[in-house]
Amino acid sequence: MGDATLWFGRRLPVPGPATQPGKPALVAHHQQWRCQRCQQVVPPGDELPEHVPYCRQCLNLGRLTAHTKLYTITEPNRFSRVVDGGLTWQGHLSDHQQRAAQELLQRVRHQQSQLLWAVTGAGKTEIVYPALAWALAQGWRVAWASPRVDVCLELAPRLARDFAAIPQAVLYGGQPVPYAYRQLTICTTHQLLRFEHAFDLVIVDEVDAFPLAMNPLLLGAIDRAQKPQGCRLLLTATPGRQLQRQVARHQLAVTYLPLRYHGYLLPPLTVQLAWRWRERLTRGKLPAALMRRVRRYHHQQQRFLLFVPHVADLAPVAQVLRRLGLTDGTTVHAQDSDRQAKVQRMRDGDLTYLVTTTILERGVTFPNVMVLILGGDDPVFSTATLVQIAGRVGRHRDHPRGDVVSYCQSQTLTVRRAQRMIAQLNRRGRQLGGRP
Numbered sequence: 001m002g003d004a005t006l007w008f009g010r011r012l013p014v015p016g017p018a019t020q021p022g023k024p025a026l027v028a029h030h031q032q033w034r035c036q037r038c039q040q041v042v043p044p045g046d047e048l049p050e051h052v053p054y055c056r057q058c059l060n061l062g063r064l065t066a067h068t069k070l071y072t073i074t075e076p077n078r079f080s081r082v083v084d085g086g087l088t089w090q091g092h093l094s095d096h097q098q099r100a101a102q103e104l105l106q107r108v109r110h111q112q113s114q115l116l117w118a119v120t121g122a123g124k125t126e127i128v129y130p131a132l133a134w135a136l137a138q139g140w141r142v143a144w145a146s147p148r149v150d151v152c153l154e155l156a157p158r159l160a161r162d163f164a165a166i167p168q169a170v171l172y173g174g175q176p177v178p179y180a181y182r183q184l185t186i187c188t189t190h191q192l193l194r195f196e197h198a199f200d201l202v203i204v205d206e207v208d209a210f211p212l213a214m215n216p217l218l219l220g221a222i223d224r225a226q227k228p229q230g231c232r233l234l235l236t237a238t239p240g241r242q243l244q245r246q247v248a249r250h251q252l253a254v255t256y257l258p259l260r261y262h263g264y265l266l267p268p269l270t271v272q273l274a275w276r277w278r279e280r281l282t283r284g285k286l287p288a289a290l291m292r293r294v295r296r297y298h299h300q301q302q303r304f305l306l307f308v309p310h311v312a313d314l315a316p317v318a319q320v321l322r323r324l325g326l327t328d329g330t331t332v333h334a335q336d337s338d339r340q341a342k343v344q345r346m347r348d349g350d351l352t353y354l355v356t357t358t359i360l361e362r363g364v365t366f367p368n369v370m371v372l373i374l375g376g377d378d379p380v381f382s383t384a385t386l387v388q389i390a391g392r393v394g395r396h397r398d399h400p401r402g403d404v405v406s407y408c409q410s411q412t413l414t415v416r417r418a419q420r421m422i423a424q425l426n427r428r429g430r431q432l433g434g435r436p
Contacts, residue, residue, distance in 0.1 A: 022069030026053060036070055037061070038193050039220050057217060058193050060173055072196065077141050079183045085133030086165035089126070096259055096432060097127050103255040104131040104233065108201065111231040114253040115207075115246075119425050120237045120362070120391025123261035125158065128203060128233065136166055136183060140200035143185045143225060145192055147212035149173070151205055151363030153340060156186045192221040199225055202232040206362050208240045208384060237362075237391060238384035238421075258428035264400035265426040265434045267393045269386065269419045274407040277375065281313070286320050287407050290372065297370060298326050298352075304370040306355045307389055309378035311335075317374065318355050329353035332360070362388040368399040376406030376415055386418035400435075 026033040026042060033042040035055035046056050054065040064070070093101055100116065107114045108131040118124050135142055144159070146152055149172045156170045169180055171187035171194075189204070189212050202222060204212075212218045226232055234243070234252075246252040260266070274287035285291075297304050308317055314331040321329065329352050332342045339359070345351045346366055354360065358380065371393050376386060386406070393402035408415060426434065 022071045024066070025064035025068040025070045026055065026066045033066060035064060037064060038217050039224075040217055058190075060190070061193055077139055077183075077200075079136075079139050079141075081139060082137065082165045085136035086163045087129060087133040088164045089129055089162035091126060093123075093126060094261055094263070096257060097123055097261060100255045100257045101127045101130045104128060105134055107131075107253055108135060108231065108233065111229065112253055113232045113234075114255065115234045115236070115239065115243060116255050116257070117239055117247075118235075118237060118255075118257035119260060119266060119429070120388060121260040121262075121266075121395040122237070122257045124205075124235050124237075125155065126261070127257070128235070129162065131233065132201075132203070133163070135201045136163070138200075139183075141183055141185075141198065142201045142203065143187060143192065143195070143199040144203040144205065145187050145189045145222070146205040146363065147189045147209045147218070148206060148359075148363045149188055150340075150343060150360070152186050152188055153343075154364060155205070159184065159186060189218045189221060192218075192225040195225040197224070197227050200227055200230045202226045202230065203235065204232060205235045207234040208236045208238055208243070209362060213240055214242070238387050240384070258425050259432045259434045260394070260400070260429075262397035262400050263433065263435055264394060265429045265436050266422050267390060267402050267404045268426075269390050269415075269422055270403070270405045271376070271411050271415060271419070272405060272407050273409070273411070274374075275409060277407060277409060281316050281320075284316070284320060284323075286317065286374070290374065290407050291320075291324060293372065293403075293405070294321065294326060294353075295324060298324070301352070302370060303346075303349075303351075303366065303368060304353045304372060305360060305366075305392060306353060307361075307371070307373045307376075307381075308355060308357060309375045309380045311357060313374070314355055314357070321353075321355070326353065329355065331355045333357045334359045358385055358389070360392070361385050362391070364392070365395050366392065367396040368402075369393065370403040371405070372403075373406040375408065377408040377410055377412040379414075381414065383414050383417040383421060386415065387421050390418070390422060 025036055027036060033053045038058040040057040042053050042055055047053050052065050054063055116124060152172055160168060166184050167182045168184040168186060169182040171191040202225060247254045272289050277287050308314060311333045318331050330342055332339050332354050346354050369392060371389055390404040393404050394400045
């Protein structure tokens with residue numbers, strides 16, 4: 001199956017017989033330096049005292065300088081063969097999911113890279129299970145990566161439950177458990193920088209999400225982490241233009257699923273004009289229609305997510321909600337030190353609402369929530385972002401419907417495109433028997 005290779009930089013344990021000779025972490029490149037972990041050029045001026053160059057691009061994985069060596073640790077894929085790849089999931093796929101799952105499986109068998117283009121809430125994770133189980137049964141080493149740590153933290157316990165016989169490693173910045181060599185690795189795409197030619201199958205979840213999309217550093221990390229004879233499986237509901245071009249040119253195989261697993265269509269995106277909402281916010285007020293809606297949710301004990309464009313908007317919005325008597329919620333954003341705990345409290349039902357930035361646009365599932373977007377016409381909300389946000393609603397079979405309302409100063413082209421995309425997906429879903 002080939003060797004698995006892990007790059008440690010300065011975190012290398014005591015070298016043993018499986019350790020390859022070290023090589024310089026930074027090498028000369030056209031009168032500059034190039035990092036051999038992330039393959040990025042070190043800009044002039046990125047130096048320590050005494051003019052020692054270092055790589056700032058992958059600094060969060062440990063500092064590499066011109067005096068540092070990188071080591072590779074050779075570890076063979078010697079995993080115990082487990083019947084059915086250790087799959088212990090007791091659920092059932094719908095007919096449409098089963099068709100998609102079989103397409104993925106056949107391409108993985110032939111080591112063919114591919115894209116699963118499925119609407120939010122289609123059950124992408126479970127659709128991948130047959131292909132993943134087959135790969136693990138063959139003794140393949142697999143990485144399931146995502147640019148968002150929230151996706152990894154939600155995915156890891158599901159895979160631990162549904163593939164109970166397969167030891168797994170979970171890698172993300174600041175994780176409390178040390179790395180261990182495992183057949184299945186769940187990690188952020190940044191952590192793939194630690195690996196070279198290590199995985200037979202690389203699954204990339206939410207491939208179009210920031211910061212992965214169009215990021216040469218992270219795209220290169222995926223390329224290097226995959227074995228030369230390996231393959232990859234890309235998952236998304238909103239592929240970018242580059243991926244769509246590859247599909248149109250038949251450069252990338254695709255499986256398309258426009259219907260959610262429970263058979264209901266996506267909730268439509270409703271727009272309500274909120275003239276000069278930011279000026280109102282500076283005076284401690286929200287749009288009147290928004291306040292009426294959140295009051296109704298509060299009386300109905302209906303949980304909701306309220307998306308805002310910027311971190312600076314979180315505190316004033318939360319302050320208005322508290323004055324309205326909504327005290328059982330909080331704010332969350334990417335740099336929030338309590339981010340993981342807050343999201344978990346929302347999952348557990350301890351919070352009624354979250355006021356959030358786009359950090360929760362994808363990869364998280366709450367069984368029964370409504371979605372409100374304040375300032376949906378702000379440039380921070382792309383078409384794909386709005387579609388992903390709308391996809392937070394109606395994900396559970398017991399609560400397949402719900403509200404998605406954007407409060408905008410104007411109905412921009414981006415907002416209209418998001419509405420059209422949802423409408424197009426729903427038209428295709430109706431052709432498969434989808435229910436409104």
